[in-house]
Amino acid sequence: MNFYPDYVFIESEAENYALGKELIKKFESLKIPIFSFKEFKKINNYEKSSKEFYSFSKRSLIVGIKKSMKLECCKPSADYQFSLVTGCPGSCEYCYLQTNQSFKPFIRVYVNIEEIFDNIDKYIAASIPNITTFEISSSSDPIAVEHLTGSVKKTIEFFSNKEFGRLRLVTKYSNIDNLLNINHNNHTKVRFSINSEYVIKSFEHNTDKIEERIKAASLIYKSGYPLGFIIAPIMHYDGWTEEYRKLFEMLKNNIPNPNNENLSFELIQYRFTTRAKNVIVDRFPNTKLDMNEESRIKKWGPYGVYKFVYTKDISNKLKDYISNLIIDYFPNSTIEYFT
Numbered sequence: 001m002n003f004y005p006d007y008v009f010i011e012s013e014a015e016n017y018a019l020g021k022e023l024i025k026k027f028e029s030l031k032i033p034i035f036s037f038k039e040f041k042k043i044n045n046y047e048k049s050s051k052e053f054y055s056f057s058k059r060s061l062i063v064g065i066k067k068s069m070k071l072e073c074c075k076p077s078a079d080y081q082f083s084l085v086t087g088c089p090g091s092c093e094y095c096y097l098q099t100n101q102s103f104k105p106f107i108r109v110y111v112n113i114e115e116i117f118d119n120i121d122k123y124i125a126a127s128i129p130n131i132t133t134f135e136i137s138s139s140s141d142p143i144a145v146e147h148l149t150g151s152v153k154k155t156i157e158f159f160s161n162k163e164f165g166r167l168r169l170v171t172k173y174s175n176i177d178n179l180l181n182i183n184h185n186n187h188t189k190v191r192f193s194i195n196s197e198y199v200i201k202s203f204e205h206n207t208d209k210i211e212e213r214i215k216a217a218s219l220i221y222k223s224g225y226p227l228g229f230i231i232a233p234i235m236h237y238d239g240w241t242e243e244y245r246k247l248f249e250m251l252k253n254n255i256p257n258p259n260n261e262n263l264s265f266e267l268i269q270y271r272f273t274t275r276a277k278n279v280i281v282d283r284f285p286n287t288k289l290d291m292n293e294e295s296r297i298k299k300w301g302p303y304g305v306y307k308f309v310y311t312k313d314i315s316n317k318l319k320d321y322i323s324n325l326i327i328d329y330f331p332n333s334t335i336e337y338f339t
């Protein structure tokens, strides 16, 4: 499912970059209306309800410049994170972007890619002889717009020459064709975010189907990339054991060598904050997300707010059951973390 915006907004400086020019041409040929970024606020006037604003923003793409070059840490996934894109055309109800970018839910792609790469070089140089890892999926799903920008491909090629730099990305999309026949030099790890049928159907709107994600994973695997899977958020609901088992069954039937030692799994159980709950209920009034604080325990989070997590008992059940599925179906793979 390839995303095409209904509206495009261009920041004036973006027109000076090759990718900015290329995108303008592409959107003109697609007959998608293009405006100056200054028009964004006028068109998207503040009389809109928060739901209208959200829906409009999710159909809007901004072509802009990445200005801040200070990179944040990204534990446990990588040493640092950087963005080729912020925002996402997907509308996963539980997504942390609901709160993290609640006032800016639009999709913004950055065209000053060479400047972004120069900055990465500085971070890599500062840590030599250690290898520095970078995550590009912390503030977006960059594969969701890869057919428009081609930026992930360029970034993989950039990292292929870096002796001391490695790239990591994660996606819920299958739009990976232009990553298949390029020189990645095993320096990029591609992970697919997968989940049970109930979780995907109920909460992961405007993302690709599980079958498409797994097919894309098998193509990435055949192209020699280090491959991983993230199961997040793992949810506890009636029938969860059977559904997660089916997921692993499907995975094993599609990954050509399930005994491969390079396969990895990252496991993240569902949690929410009060702020996230308020935004989610406002945007998805009929949400089926289980956000009942009374059945959770409170845990102090790294961003200075409490999060509500499953009780120890449920958390252990989830951890043991999913870990055992991994051991049964992919005995030589690695579980990188459960959180």
Ligand code: SF4
Binding pocket: 088, 089, 090, 091, 092, 095, 096, 097, 139, 140, 141, 172, 207
């Ligand atoms: Fe968030 Fe990923 Fe869903 Fe996009 S695809 S809304 S980044 S969880």
